[in-house]
Amino acid sequence: MANYLVxxxxxxxxxxxxxxxxxxxxxxxxxxxxxxxxxxxxxxxxYSQLEGREGFSCHRIDICDLPALTEAWKGAGAIDGVxxxxxxxxxxxxxxxxxxxxxxxxxxTLNLLELCRANGVKKFVLASTSSLYGAHxxxxxxxxxxxxxxxxxxxxxxxxxxxxxxxxxxxYGLDVTVCRYFTVYGPAGRPDMSxxxxxxxxxxxxxxxxxxxxKQSRDFTYVDDIARGTIAAxxxxxxxxxxxxxDTPTGLMEVVHHIEDxxxxxxxxxxxxxxxxxVTATWANIERARSLLGWEPQTDWKQGVDNxxxxxxxxxxWTAKVATD
Numbered sequence: 238m239a240n241y242l243v244x245x246x247x248x249x250x251x252x253x254x255x256x257x258x259x260x261x262x263x264x265x266x267x268x269x270x271x272x273x274x275x276x277x278x279x280x281x282x283x284y285s286q287l288e289g290r291e292g293f294s295c296h297r298i299d300i301c302d303l304p305a306l307t308e309a310w311k312g313a314g315a316i317d318g319v320x321x322x323x324x325x326x327x328x329x330x331x332x333x334x335x336x337x338x339x340x341x342x343x344x345x346t347l348n349l350l351e352l353c354r355a356n357g358v359k360k361f362v363l364a365s366t367s368s369l370y371g372a373h374x375x376x377x378x379x380x381x382x383x384x385x386x387x388x389x390x391x392x393x394x395x396x397x398x399x400x401x402x403x404x405x406x407x408x409y410g411l412d413v414t415v416c417r418y419f420t421v422y423g424p425a426g427r428p429d430m431s432x433x434x435x436x437x438x439x440x441x442x443x444x445x446x447x448x449x450x451x452k453q454s455r456d457f458t459y460v461d462d463i464a465r466g467t468i469a470a471x472x473x474x475x476x477x478x479x480x481x482x483x484d485t486p487t488g489l490m491e492v493v494h495h496i497e498d499x500x501x502x503x504x505x506x507x508x509x510x511x512x513x514x515x516v517t518a519t520w521a522n523i524e525r526a527r528s529l530l531g532w533e534p535q536t537d538w539k540q541g542v543d544n545x546x547x548x549x550x551x552x553x554x555w556t557a558k559v560a561t562d
Contacts, residue, residue: 241471242316244268244300244349245323249427250364250418252283253464254320259290261468266313267295268306274325275428276559282552283425300345310352318360318471321349327429328368328389329512335390342394343401350405360412362470363402367419367456367482367519368392376486377522380417380478388516399478406476414470416463419482419521423460423541424548432457432492432542434561436549438504439496441557445504447489449511454486454518459536459544469530482521483534495539499546 241258245251246267255265267287271280287293296309300323310316325331325341346363353361369384369392387393405411422432438445458481466481493504526532536544549556 238262239317240264240314242266242319244321246295247271247280247284248322250421250463251322253460254467255287257464257468259292264292270299278555279425300348301340303348306348316358319349319353319358320362321346322364328391331389331391338390338394343397346398347401353411354409360471363415365395365399365415365417367417369396372516376520379522380480380525403476412473413476414474415478416467416470417480418463419456419458419519421460421463422457424545428559428561435493435496436545437561439500439502444507446507446509448509451490453489456482456486456519456521457538458483459541462534462536466532469532479526480521480523481526482523484521484523486520487538495542
């Protein structure tokens with residue numbers, strides 16, 4: 238069994254990664270600053286599912302704080318691999334405050350890479366994003382597509398992290414796998430993402446805001462599948478960039494209608510202007526994940542959305558109050 242450091246451990250994807258690692262008998266040293274980038278109630282709920290489990294520990298610090306990170310590292314024991322899932326995420330918010338995105342996503346990654354170098358850690362997994370593909374590449378997006386025209390500071394900050402990770406691979410032999418995620422959703426997801434919002438807005442009969450004409454499509458990928466792929470990426474690969482997506486784009490309005498049917502309520506749709514940083518569609522080519530990781534998604538979007546609806550309804554006493562605006 239191995240000892241892994243997982244950053245952003247109270248986050249949507251990282252909490253599920255930690256859960257699966259613990260289920261497999263590994264130990265997990267978590268890092269999270271529990272910031273208020275979105276409603277902390279979600280982070281606290283996710284953390285409650287991990288707290289007290291055998292093999293789990295957590296340090297409430299920021300990966301941007303190198304002295305605190307270094308101190309936590311000293312007490313973590315021999316670390317077999319780092320999975321860096323701590324991030325400022327979200328396209329639109331990054332336009333408002335790009336500095337915090339560079340701090341966390343780029344400088345925070347550099348801090349972790351440097352600690353890996355200094356402590357002889359051999360494996361580094363970096364969470365990245367499909368947003369890097371911008372609007373100019375043909376779909377489905379392949380990992381060797383041009384990523385030099387990102388549309389948001391969020392994507393730019395992740396590009397910086399990817400490039401820095403390559404540099405540490407080149408200079409110091411660090412084994413790096415970059416996972417580019419495609420529109421992750423599921424129970425306890427981020428409230429700035431469309432599916433959590435749609436689920437809440439339809440349940441609570443609030444206006445459902447659609448940016449643009451509603452004809453957008455997304456390569457929705459279920460969080461459990463993403464976590465499995467991230468853990469599979471711990472295998473030695475040298476330096477690889479790997480898409481983790483469903484390879485089955487779904488129209489936004491198709492998802493809205495599915496939630497309507499399951500909840501038994503009609504959405505009050507309000508159309509708003511499309512944000513310039515948004516893309517109209519995403520679609521992952523996942524052949525590299527299949528060949529290198531033996532991974533492919535197992536949850537179709539309808540089952541995944543049903544799981545989200547069931548979780549939301551079971552926790553409605555507080556999920557109805559989560560801020561989604």
